[in-house]
Amino acid sequence: MQALHEILQAEAPEGWYLLLDRTQGDPLASESLAACFPEPAVTVLNDAFFVHAPEQAPLLVNLAETVDFGPEERRTWLKRGTDDIEDSLRKGGAVMVSAWLWSAQPVEQVARHLKRLFVQPHPDGRQHHLRYYDPRITRLLDQSLSGEDKNQLLGPIDHWCYPAHPTGYRHMAIDEAKGRASAVSLRAEHWEQLDWAAHYHKLLRTVAGLSELHPDTVAAQWPDFPLARQWLREAAVLPWVGTEDEAAGCVALWWLLGRDCEERYPDVAVELEQYRQDRAPTLTEWLLFAGAEFWNKPRQPPFV
Numbered sequence: 001m002q003a004l005h006e007i008l009q010a011e012a013p014e015g016w017y018l019l020l021d022r023t024q025g026d027p028l029a030s031e032s033l034a035a036c037f038p039e040p041a042v043t044v045l046n047d048a049f050f051v052h053a054p055e056q057a058p059l060l061v062n063l064a065e066t067v068d069f070g071p072e073e074r075r076t077w078l079k080r081g082t083d084d085i086e087d088s089l090r091k092g093g094a095v096m097v098s099a100w101l102w103s104a105q106p107v108e109q110v111a112r113h114l115k116r117l118f119v120q121p122h123p124d125g126r127q128h129h130l131r132y133y134d135p136r137i138t139r140l141l142d143q144s145l146s147g148e149d150k151n152q153l154l155g156p157i158d159h160w161c162y163p164a165h166p167t168g169y170r171h172m173a174i175d176e177a178k179g180r181a182s183a184v185s186l187r188a189e190h191w192e193q194l195d196w197a198a199h200y201h202k203l204l205r206t207v208a209g210l211s212e213l214h215p216d217t218v219a220a221q222w223p224d225f226p227l228a229r230q231w232l233r234e235a236a237v238l239p240w241v242g243t244e245d246e247a248a249g250c251v252a253l254w255w256l257l258g259r260d261c262e263e264r265y266p267d268v269a270v271e272l273e274q275y276r277q278d279r280a281p282t283l284t285e286w287l288l289f290a291g292a293e294f295w296n297k298p299r300q301p302p303f304v
Contacts, residue, residue: 004078004161004169007063007100008071017101017110018061018077021133023094026055036073041065043111047118049129058098058133060114062107081163085135089165089201089222090208097163098133105156113155116183123188130186136201137194138162139170143225144193145184147175152184196229199236202248203228206284207255210295213288217295223255231255240276249283257297265297 007013020027027033028042043060050057063069081097088095103110114133122128131137132153139162145153151174154160160172174180186194203223210218223231228251235241235250253261253268262269271294275286 004100006102007074007078011070013063015102015104016063017103017107018063019098019101019114019133020059020061021094021096021098022056022058025096027059027096036066036069037061038065038067041067043107045111045114045118045133047115047129049118058114060101060107060111078169081135082165082168085163086165088136089204090212092201092205095135095163098135099138099160099162100169101157101161102159103157109156113157113183117153120186122186123191128191135162135164137197139164140194140197140200140225141190142170142172144190148178148181149184149190151175151178152181155180155183193225193229196232199232199244199248200225200228202244202284203232203251203255206248206252206287209288210252210256214292214295217292217297218256220256223251243282245282245284249287252284252287256295261297267294 007016028037037059041062043062044054045058045060046054047057063074077097078100081095084095084097087093101110117132118129119127120130132141138160141153142150142162150172154172154174158174161169162172164170207218207220207222211220231251231254232247235247235254238250241247241250253272257268258264262272271290275283281289
């Protein structure tokens with residue numbers, strides 16, 4: 001990716017910014033990093049959402065103002081982003097490296113735009129906090145927004161490179177033909193997709209956990225979001241599915257053993273009926289506790 005190549009080559013990359021999520025830790029708490037990121041290089045993206053935890057507000061780091069943060073250090077942080085996103089999708093938790101951004105505009109304009117993205121109207125009538133700086137959510141926005149809406153998300157930002165799995169980094173770029181616009185205002189159809197994000201990430205963690213436990217029998221690719229969302233919606237209306245965990249567990253079963261797994265495999269039908277009676281442990285835990293024998297079945301194409 002040419003944009004990231006520039007980050008690694010330039011000694012003082014003018015216009016480049018590093019967006020950091022501090023949900024699970026503050027890089028400035030490290031003495032060495034605090035020296036690399038002096039006060040003039042750092043803008044705290046404050047918002048009312050962080051009023052009770054201001055230390056978790058994201059940071060916008062102007063790479064041109066950093067000290068001893070050259071190509072080798074940036075290479076390390078690029079790798080940290082890809083390592084952390086894989087770990088996040090497998091086990092949960094936030095990713096510190098949110099994105100690498102490039103803009104020709106002053107840092108004040110970039111920061112002002114990013115702050116405006118935080119608060120979004122939701123169809124429930126309330127204002128919701130948009131975690132656009134979480135690469136898992138960035139990926140869903142990238143997949144669901146139209147070209148004009150994506151331009152509004154980018155605003156003064158020309159390039160937005162965020163860590164993704166398994167592709168390493170993905171790149172959103174401004175489309176000058178569609179014109180620049182102010183901060184995006186998400187509509188009902190966007191929230192309809194984002195509201196399934198927690199279900200989807202629970203599904204990914206379940207499939208990843210099973211692949212790790214049973215690498216010889218569970219070797220499925222991770223479901224992509226559009227198909228997974230469709231199946232999660234279908235699972236959610238089943239009479240016995242009442243929670244996010246049950247929807248994710250049901251789709252994990254369909255994904256790994258086929259949507260007709262209860263009809264095809266008597267042991268699956270028996271075990272699942274027992275779960276419906278006991279409701280403990282949770283369905284995804286129950287799937288993780290199931291032994292290798294349970295999963296050692298011919299795998300059906302998941303998309304039929």
